[in-house]
Amino acid sequence: MRAHYRGWEEGDGPLLAAVTVLGRTGPQVHFDGIPLIGRPVTAVETDITRHVTDxxxxxxxxxxxxxxxxxxxxxxxxxxxxxxxxxxxxIGAEEWEEE
Structure with missing residues (x-):
């Protein structure tokens, strides 16, 4: 896993904004029964799109x-x-900016 931090808040230090679960090493993470890690990207996107539509x-x-x-x-x-x-x-805060 990789942690992503955003700027320093007054006196608090950096804030954890997101984590990336790496595709090669896991661990496996599921969203509403859909495995997200280590699969063909198009298969995950198809499952997510179906879930969103349903x-x-x-x-x-x-x-x-x-x-x-x-x-x-x-x-x-x-x-x-x-x-x-x-x-x-x-997976992270909704306001996290994707690069």
Whole structure:
């Protein structure tokens, strides 16, 4: 896992804004029964899109094309593994800015 911090608040130090669960090493994380880590990215995106459609939720897309669940701060990302890629997830504060 990788931790992401945002700026210093007065006297408090940096604040944890998000964590990325790495696609190559896990651990496995599920969103409403959908495994998010270490799978083909398109398979995770298909499952998330189906879930969003079935439950009348919204999607967001980050500038690099990552799929996010609107209002939840959950993003499906990709990680290179040799000549292919696997899914990983970034989970954090909704106001966290995706780079």
């Amino acid at each position: 439950n009348n939720l919204g999607l967001r897309f980050a500038s690099r094309g990552d799929l996010g669940l609107y209002g939840l701060g959950v993003w499906v990302r990709s990680a290179r593994v040799g000549d292919t890629s696997v899914s990983e997830a970034r």
